[in-house]
Amino acid sequence: MTYPPNAPASAQGTAPARAGTGVPAQPSVAPAAAPPAAAPPAGPGTWAEVRERLRRAATTEPGRLQILGAVLALLVVAFGTVTAFEVADRASSADDVVSRSQPLSSDAAAIYRSLADADTAAASAFLAGAQEPPDVQKRYADDIATASRLLVKAAAGTEGSAESSREIATLNEQLPRYTGLIERARAANRQGLPLGGAYLRYANGTMTTELLPAAERLYEAETARLSQDDQDARDWPFLSLALGILVLAVLVWAQRRTYARTNRVFNQGLVAATAASVVVLLWLLAAHGVARAGLNEAREHGQDSLRVLTTARISSLKARANENLTLVARGAVLTDDGKNDKYETDYASSMNALVDALAQASELADDDAGRDPLAAAAERTAQWQERHKDARAKDDAGDFEGARLRVVGPKDTTGQSFDQVDAALKRALDHEQSEFTRAAEGGRGALTALPLGAAALGVLGAVGAVLGINRRLSEYR
Amino acid sequence: MRSGVDGAGMPGRRPDGRARSTRRPLGRLRGWGGVAAMAVACGLTASLTLLPLAHGGRGDSGPPEVTGPGVGTGVHVKADSCENPEASLRPSGADGPSIDAIKARGKLVVGVDQNSFRWGYRNPDKRVIEGFDIDLAKAIAKDILGSEEHIIFRAIPTNQRIAALESGKVDLVVRTMTINCKRIQQVAFSTAYFQAGQQVLAPKGPGITGYDSSLNGKRVCTAEGSTAYEALEKNPFGAVFQDEHDGTKDDKDLLTVPNQLDCLARLQLGEVDAVVTDNALAAGQAAQDPAVELKGEPFTTEYYGVAAKLGNDDLVRRVNQILVQYRQGAWTKAYDKWLKADLPGISGPPAPKYK
Numbered sequence: 001m002t003y004p005p006n007a008p009a010s011a012q013g014t015a016p017a018r019a020g021t022g023v024p025a026q027p028s029v030a031p032a033a034a035p036p037a038a039a040p041p042a043g044p045g046t047w048a049e050v051r052e053r054l055r056r057a058a059t060t061e062p063g064r065l066q067i068l069g070a071v072l073a074l075l076v077v078a079f080g081t082v083t084a085f086e087v088a089d090r091a092s093s094a095d096d097v098v099s100r101s102q103p104l105s106s107d108a109a110a111i112y113r114s115l116a117d118a119d120t121a122a123a124s125a126f127l128a129g130a131q132e133p134p135d136v137q138k139r140y141a142d143d144i145a146t147a148s149r150l151l152v153k154a155a156a157g158t159e160g161s162a163e164s165s166r167e168i169a170t171l172n173e174q175l176p177r178y179t180g181l182i183e184r185a186r187a188a189n190r191q192g193l194p195l196g197g198a199y200l201r202y203a204n205g206t207m208t209t210e211l212l213p214a215a216e217r218l219y220e221a222e223t224a225r226l227s228q229d230d231q232d233a234r235d236w237p238f239l240s241l242a243l244g245i246l247v248l249a250v251l252v253w254a255q256r257r258t259y260a261r262t263n264r265v266f267n268q269g270l271v272a273a274t275a276a277s278v279v280v281l282l283w284l285l286a287a288h289g290v291a292r293a294g295l296n297e298a299r300e301h302g303q304d305s306l307r308v309l310t311t312a313r314i315s316s317l318k319a320r321a322n323e324n325l326t327l328v329a330r331g332a333v334l335t336d337d338g339k340n341d342k343y344e345t346d347y348a349s350s351m352n353a354l355v356d357a358l359a360q361a362s363e364l365a366d367d368d369a370g371r372d373p374l375a376a377a378a379e380r381t382a383q384w385q386e387r388h389k390d391a392r393a394k395d396d397a398g399d400f401e402g403a404r405l406r407v408v409g410p411k412d413t414t415g416q417s418f419d420q421v422d423a424a425l426k427r428a429l430d431h432e433q434s435e436f437t438r439a440a441e442g443g444r445g446a447l448t449a450l451p452l453g454a455a456a457l458g459v460l461g462a463v464g465a466v467l468g469i470n471r472r473l474s475e476y477r
Numbered sequence: 478m479r480s481g482v483d484g485a486g487m488p489g490r491r492p493d494g495r496a497r498s499t500r501r502p503l504g505r506l507r508g509w510g511g512v513a514a515m516a517v518a519c520g521l522t523a524s525l526t527l528l529p530l531a532h533g534g535r536g537d538s539g540p541p542e543v544t545g546p547g548v549g550t551g552v553h554v555k556a557d558s559c560e561n562p563e564a565s566l567r568p569s570g571a572d573g574p575s576i577d578a579i580k581a582r583g584k585l586v587v588g589v590d591q592n593s594f595r596w597g598y599r600n601p602d603k604r605v606i607e608g609f610d611i612d613l614a615k616a617i618a619k620d621i622l623g624s625e626e627h628i629i630f631r632a633i634p635t636n637q638r639i640a641a642l643e644s645g646k647v648d649l650v651v652r653t654m655t656i657n658c659k660r661i662q663q664v665a666f667s668t669a670y671f672q673a674g675q676q677v678l679a680p681k682g683p684g685i686t687g688y689d690s691s692l693n694g695k696r697v698c699t700a701e702g703s704t705a706y707e708a709l710e711k712n713p714f715g716a717v718f719q720d721e722h723d724g725t726k727d728d729k730d731l732l733t734v735p736n737q738l739d740c741l742a743r744l745q746l747g748e749v750d751a752v753v754t755d756n757a758l759a760a761g762q763a764a765q766d767p768a769v770e771l772k773g774e775p776f777t778t779e780y781y782g783v784a785a786k787l788g789n790d791d792l793v794r795r796v797n798q799i800l801v802q803y804r805q806g807a808w809t810k811a812y813d814k815w816l817k818a819d820l821p822g823i824s825g826p827p828a829p830k831y832k
Contacts, residue, residue, distance in 0.1 A: 129601050129602075130601055130602060184742075184745070188765070189601065192600060192601045192602050193594070193765045194592055194593075194594050194598060194738060194761075194765070195594075195738060195741055195742065195762075195765045195766070197592070197738070198736065198738040198739050198741065198742040199742050201735075201736075201739070202739065202742050202743075205730060209729075329592075329736075330591050330592050330599075330632060330634070331592075331632070331633070331634025331635065331636075331637070332592045332634070332635075332735070332736045332738070333735040333736055334634070334635075334636055334735070339636065341634065342735070395632075397631070398586075398588075398629065398630060398631025398632055398633070400591065400599065400632050401604060
């Protein structure tokens with residue numbers, strides 16, 4: 001049954017070869033026709049020879065064993081290699097989460113916060129009068145320096161992300177413009193000119209309509225990238241799993257075959273290959289499961305809380321800036337419908353956003369260390385609202401000075417309540433940040449040794465398979 | 478009305494008073510939308526256009542187009558829809574229920590501005606409110622209660638002036654408040670104590686010469702919804718004065734701004750070439766920047782009055798009595814102190830008109 005197919009193959013394979021070598025011996029054949037006849041068969045000839053050899057090998061048991069050994073070795077090595085690559089990919093994504101995307105996202109949040117804080121500090125300093133309090137001045141200067149520094153860092157870290165680059169460009173363009181307006185506001189305020197208030201409001205407008213939205217978009221973009229890396233790290237390595245199952249199936253089949261032919265239960269080499277493959281497969285499942293669990297925890301208990309807390313902090317800063325501006329503008333700017341004070345209205349909406357975000361953060365907080373600062377923040381926010389109401393009542397009654405002292409005065413001010421809210425939120429943020437880092441690092445750690453282990457075990461398994469087959473093979477020699 | 482100070486947001490009055498009144502509600506519609514506003518606008522338009530006819534007013538001859546600076550005719554602009562809005566009650570020094578209440582309290586409560594430089598402004602160094610309006614308020618307190626110390630200033634925003642009077646939160650409002658036909662339905666005004674008008678403010682030197690063709694191609698800043706904006710809408714002289722998204726939330730507030738003082742900031746930053754606003758407030762701007770000045774002549778006429786709650790006739794008569802005295806010398810003293818440097822050329826207060 002093997003000869004009939006072989007006959008035409010050998011006829012095809014040998015005839016041209018003979019024709020090629022036999023050109024001088026057969027001058028009767030037209031010389032022009034000989035080279036084209038000789039050249040094309042060269043390729044198919046060797047390929048055909050390989051096929052021929054394989055076919056011939058497959059007819060004998062040693063030949064079949066050789067083929068089986070080669071296939072097993074290849075499969076096990078492929079399994080080890082694919083696992084190593086896929087896991088290395090997940091590990092690098094997990095590493096990106098911990099050491100790149102999350103820091104970039106939290107830097108973007110810090111830029112956002114610094115800008116909002118600078119605006120708040122500028123308005124507070126302005127409201128204090130011609131002599132700006134040095135600590136508030138310093139706070140403003142620090143905020144601007146932090147924002148500038150982090151912008152440079154972010155520009156280096158975003159690696160050509162078009163969206164982030166655009167927002168960073170906007171921020172870099174608008175920030176000097178903003179600080180210029182603030183300096184003019186200060187200069188005019190020092191001379192006691194109401195023009196200072198106009199400049200401060202202009203600066204605030206630039207901040208709230210240009211800078212803060214750009215910073216928010218940057219934060220969103222970086223956070224989206226973090227989610228992407230997180231997702232990449234948690235993707236199941238399906239190819240590795242499928243290959244692993246295939247390898248085990250083939251190994252089991254090979255051993256069953258050996259058992260059927262020799263009645264020997266164990267072939268040590270094949271058993272070793274099977275063991276190595278099982279270890280890689282289990283390791284893969286366990287490590288990936290642990291990594292996913294870690295990253296899940298980081299996302300649920302860290303990242304989501306961080307996002308809500310960042311919103312809370314920004315809202316508190318906006319509320320504070322608007323509270324100050326209500327007194328700076330003194331009713332000079334009304335809402336679009338002309339019925340209410342613009343800044344007081346903006347204060348109210350920021351305050352609502354703060355209260356909402358605090359409630360949400362409390363739901364997300366999963367331990368006392370996370371809940372305590374939030375309870376403190378909520379308490380101080382309530383106090384702030386109380387004092388604000390009092391300040392408004394004073395201002396509405398025509399007691400501007402009384403209202404001003406309630407907002408930026410020496411004691412029992414809304415400013416102190418705000419500072420306490422901010423400090424509590426910072427504590428909560430720090431806690432959630434460390435929660436995030438701990439969980440995500442745990443996840444990343446689970447994958448650390450796997451790529452190398454998978455590669456080594458793959459090689460080991462392949463060697464086992466080859467040795468096991470060779471042992472059977474030697475019985476034929 | 479989003480302007481911080483009265484003049485910027487008040488309907489100016491021109492020789493063609495009738496046409497002005499009909500335009501006003503339409504102008505206010507910008508950015509408000511809403512059926513209610515439309516209904517009010519229609520009602521107002523109808524009543525204001527029909528009233529002069531009923532009175533056999535002189536506006537019948539049809540609204541003349543803007544005839545340029547028309548200050549000279551200001552005194553004759555009586556053919557308004559309400560005829561003589563600045564005519565007030567005859568002066569009298571007699572006490573009445575509202576003066577008795579003030580005396581019983583021992584303090585006069587006056588609603589003032591704290592944002593208008595030279596008019597009513599909180600001096601950040603001295604932490605007191607000072608200005609032309611404040612001096613007048615003090616003179617009133619001195620006359621009624623014997624000392625200018627017996628006064629409580631309540632800073633009130635523009636949109637709260639009438640409400641503050643109606644609720645009795647303040648006895649009087651002295652706050653660059655323009656006398657007009659709509660307001661005399663809501664509050665009682667004294668005789669006019671200042672005549673103002675829309676004027677152009679621009680950097681010193683040649684270039685822009687006033688509300689004329691020198692504005693061609695220039696970027697002009699106004700307060701949103703102000704008289705100045707409406708005037709430019711009618712006759713822009715080729716000036717650029719509208720933002721791309723005016724009246725929407727995308728409004729960038731470059732040429733039209735929430736408050737007239739914002740215009741000076743933009744002028745200094747080189748973002749606009751000129752400002753059009755009430756000359757009284759423009760004087761406050763010029764006082765803050767020696768590099769700018771008022772250009773040309775005012776091209777509208779409006780009068781400021783002291784406002785009291787409707788029906789407090791004894792108080793209004795008393796204020797008019799005080800104003801008679803005040804015009805004799807104190808007015809000029811206050812003018813010299815607060816306004817003359819930046820708003821020169823005013824020889825004296827407007828003459829009082831009585832019903």
